[in-house]
Amino acid sequence: MSDIERELEQELHRVLDPMSARPIPPRRSIQAHRTLKTLLGGAGAALTIKVLTGVAVAAAAATVAGVATTGSLNPATWGQQVEQRVSDCKSQLAAGAHGIGDCVSTFANQHGAAVASAARHHGNGNGDGSTKGNGSSNGTGNSNGHSKDHLKGQATVPATLEPEASDPVAGHPPARITPGP
């Protein structure tokens, strides 16, 4: 054994022996660490991912349900549907007859009622059944009464979630669209 090795041995014992001779403390509990690690790692992490996935799926389902209720979330899509409807109404028009307003308004009312009903669920809807409306549906029922729309629209029943006696949406006048030449 070289001098430095001997010296090293003596020095390590001289310094470390008194320090490591201190009383042995109680072993630290790992309960708290375990709980945290269970949540953050291993099976806990898998469970967390499952919960988050469930929340995401539920949110997606709610969105899909909303789309099914209102027809479409995108106003552009609704516009295309109206255009299509106008075109259909024109083609259905008998020879010599004029005016497709009632035909189109039936369709508009159907969509408007659905939108307004869904909006009432959220408490602040502003759907009014017309493509350029500005009415606000606050659930108090302020219909201004155009019952002919209801009567003429019986061919297609509005798809409302909550049929109400006084539907403010259905009370708006139909959109007037004049047929082309």
Place this chain on the structure above:
Amino acid sequence: MLEEEGSREKGVLPEPPVEPERYEPGSEPDFERLYRNTYRRILGTLIALVRDVPTAEDCAQETFERAYRNWSTWRPDAPVEAWLHRIAINVAISDRRHQRIRQAGEVIRRLGRPAPGPDPSLVAERSDLFRAVSRLPTKQAAALVLRHYHGYTNREIAAALGVPEQTVASRLAAARKHLQVVLGR
């Protein structure tokens, strides 16, 4: 029997080898016994590696926590203290790494201000030699402490560190050379 005892009294026969403690993997009372039997030796190693006693104590607790988590998978064919030392050295390496990061942050925070010195009673720097050991790379310092403080053979150190025996010899040689240079011998 009597003759044996009489001979031992005269110092003719060597002391009987101490029966190594037996532990059952996964046994709670056995782990507690292991903790009592080995805590001081593990702490000694850690003080040499991380220098200050509170940090070494914290690392020792961390070592036993990690060991406890894997206690059921420990295999009795390997010396239990070697296994613990291996964990302790990994904990010390990890702590040194974090210490360097903390020190860098501290330097930036204290720019222009004098840093307070550590409590001398809690810092294991009693000589140039000890200070030089604790500043060696952790793996070299660990090999030195296991060899010259705990009296392990190179083979036992190799088992503890999970490296070839030749690697242990290289680390010890490099550590001794480094100490000689630092101490000017």
